[in-house]
Amino acid sequence: MKKRAPLILAIIIALPLLLLVWFGVRFQLDQQQVAAHQLNNLVTSRLQSIDQQFQEHFFLLQQRFILQAQALQKETQGQYNVESVRRFIGQSAAVKQIFVLSKAGERRFPPQDQPLNQHEQDFVELTRNLLSAPERFTMSAMDPVIPKNVTSPRYLGVNSDELQSARLSDSVSSKARYSADASPTEREEETPHGWIAWYAEAGLQQIFWLEDSDGNTVGFALNSSRLLSDLINLLPSSAVAGDAVATEQEVSSEIRLVNDRGELAYSWGQGSDSAAGVSKPLQTLPLSHPVTSWHLDYYAVAQPAVITGWLGLFTLLLLLAVSLSTLAYWLYREHSRELRVAEQRVNFVNQVSHELKTPLTNVRLYTEMLEQELAEDEVVAQRYLGVIGSEAGRLSRLIENVLSFSRSKREGVSIRHQQGGVDKCIAQVVELFTPVLSTRNLKIRFTGNAGHLCYFDGEALEQVLNNLLSNCEKYAADGQFVDIRSWQKETSGILYSYIRVSDFGPGVSVNESEKLFEPFYRGSNKLTDGVSGTGIGLGLARDLARAHQGDLIIEQRPTDEVVSGASFLLSLVTPVTVPTMMNDKPDD
């Protein structure tokens, strides 16, 4: 009993806590996964949008080059004379060099029959292989390398306002400028063109080529430094240190643009140098053609959000655990204090009872002696002595009850079997109680049918009956009669004795019937009832009955019955032969 309480309390604490921990951890893990997934998606879309921006840049360049090539062709009447092309190169910031191949694959620019400047010489040297293989500039051959046909419509779907409008204005102005031409836009669609990424000078050289209306191939070699510079300018710069308006993404991440040689070309965001240098990028996205060998790396700084999530969970659990434990501890202390108080009370009562027992025995002894010595004619004294005797008897029963109760709590109820007649025993008790009850105008009607000699504990039976009858005295005084019936029945070789004690008092409600047997419960606590009692009688009686392998129950009377009152049925195992085993049977 003492150990069970803390155990239950511990379970009460631990179970919800464990459940909460489990759910919390699962929730947190889920949350993390979701967050990681979301972050991944976000990162992917962010990187892809950058790639998209680059594609748009190339698309714009392409549009511009197509128009410029048309202008150049128109200006030179398809001749691409050296002066004009050189002037064009001198003015175009994005272009490093231009080449023109005739339909037959012959180089028209840089010119073969005129002296070249240094840049042109270098360029010719670098692209010798490329220029000597004009089949590279046919659409079919380019198909696998150039996803431009795919990207162009994709581009149209994007609604990046600025670039879109830039492109629109570009095309509008171009239309205005070239409207004299039959249908420039249509021709533009027809124009075979493409991008080539050419390795030159240990670096990637982007070349845009197109075929003009005369079948010449015009190629624009980009100034790769300028290209990188332009791409960098498409990318955001980092937040100024100390600037409060840094977006959240900027704070927590760094994106790096890495070129074909694996060198960092540009980075932005707020990643710390050392950390990002060591750790692996969260995500890497290779860029689309014509900068395929470049890629974007996304580095995330350690995510503080996740940690706070765990922290939150753990503080919550900790708080809960602490509060539950405090509550449990408080409950346990209350409980054990009550137990201690009850024990102290029992001990006290016990000791007092012990102290009372000896003088009371003397009082009874001398009362009896005095009764015998007293002359017959001293009626008044006789009556007085009778009252003293019965009250002393009652007191000793009470004390016996208390002592039995405390004994039963301490070491269990023990039964001592002795041969005797049940009816005889009952008659003794009835005789003892008759004067007491008669003072309360109660009459006992005893019908005895249990005459067999058998083994039972007479003292225990007496005590049970004492308790039942004193209850009748206390609670059913206005019922006039107390019926006691006894009978015996043999079932499968064992003799059972039954005793029913019925009164005609107020009776016992169904709710109360079980509580009545609990220690210290009393049918009525009201002092006005003038009822005294300790509240241990019935419980003790039932314990005795159970120790006797029987039981004591309250019989429920049918509701339609006219008479009220309580009826107790006591059943006992009363073997005919000596029950050796039963003598030392321990009770619960």
Next chain:
Amino acid sequence: MNTQLDIPMLRRFIRPFGFALLSLLPALAQANQVSLNINLATPVMEAEQSHRAFIKVSLEGFKQQDKQARIPANVAIVLDKSGSMGGDKIKYAREAAIMAIKRLDERDIVSVVSYDSKVQVVVPATQVRNHQSIYNAIRNVHANGNTALFAGVSKGANELRKFLSRNKVNRVILMSDGLANVGPQTASELGELGASLAKEGISVTTIGLGLGYNEDLMTRLAGFSDGNHAFVENAEDLASVFQYEFGDVLSVVAQGVNIEIRCRNGVKPIRLLGRESEIIGNRVTTRLNQLYSEQEKFVILEVEVPKQQAETELELVAVNVSYNNLFTQNQENLSGQSVARFSLSQQEVKAARDDKALEAAVEQVANEFSKNAIEARDSGDLEGAKKILQDSASYLGSQAQSLSSPRLQEQKEEALQDADALDTEQDWNKQRKELKARQYKRATQQKY
């Protein structure tokens, strides 16, 4: 694209108008025009002999009539705030930038970009109205991290592009004290970027601070875009360099200067001293991004003149210069030619000698020697480098004597000192930066 199409048309309209104006107001017109001078160092050459001749083509920006009527500037200051800039350096750099911006007013546009491993746009391109807020933003720049020089210049140029105009002085002023170690870092890559920016009319001035920067990269970047270059050893001197630089920026009178020199009558161009140029056949072209008020910029063309008979005259070169006059906002052209006479008389040859032009030519030739010396020293040929400088010194010495030029004498002393300095291993880094900066200044006739 636009200018290419529009300018001929514009020209057609404006030229008659301009001519009318010219004839009416010759004084004013002259005052607002760039002056072109073509001087042959040896206008009379010995006959019956082939010659190497130097032709000095010089341009001088006209005087700004009115200080108030200057050309608006569009300047991006790109500050290195890498870890090595820590301490006083960044403080001086900030103050230098602030001091320089004080000279601007609301006509001008300024942007400030700082870079370490990453790039921050400290002040996006903005009109210089509220000085104080710009200063506050600059004062927030603190040193940390690596050196993403390429991206810094890119972003700086991008800020310029927001207000890019041919009628403004578009300039990136790059200050760096370290090696570019994030992004492209070779001199050629940066040079290529510079060349591309120059095509847009943006020039990049590079200021190297301390002994850690890459002087090749910095001079190349400046050279391709015709900006200035300076080597500043002590951060305290940054302020004055910035002041000079802004002085230059605010005194630009012409931009987009194209010089085309055609060699005639079998004259062969050998090299153009001083600047990047393009020589195709007998045509030499070079480009200056801008001309400053009252500053002379020149190039020296070395040509080979074939044998001629005595007492003949020969047109050696025809020079065409086109530029964008920022005051009249017109594309203007200048042309001229250089004619040599051939004589058998030594005296005549000597008497006709153009000492000024020759002095400039000698200066540039010696400058080339000096460049060669650095190359030799870089490849480990210490003795060779030394010899080049010593030869250069003796060449300078003899020319100084014959021209009685104290300037050349000075340069000779310099060359001798440089030859000595080649030996000292520890100081070479600093020496090289100084040399590079000096060569650059000499080649581009930079004022400071």
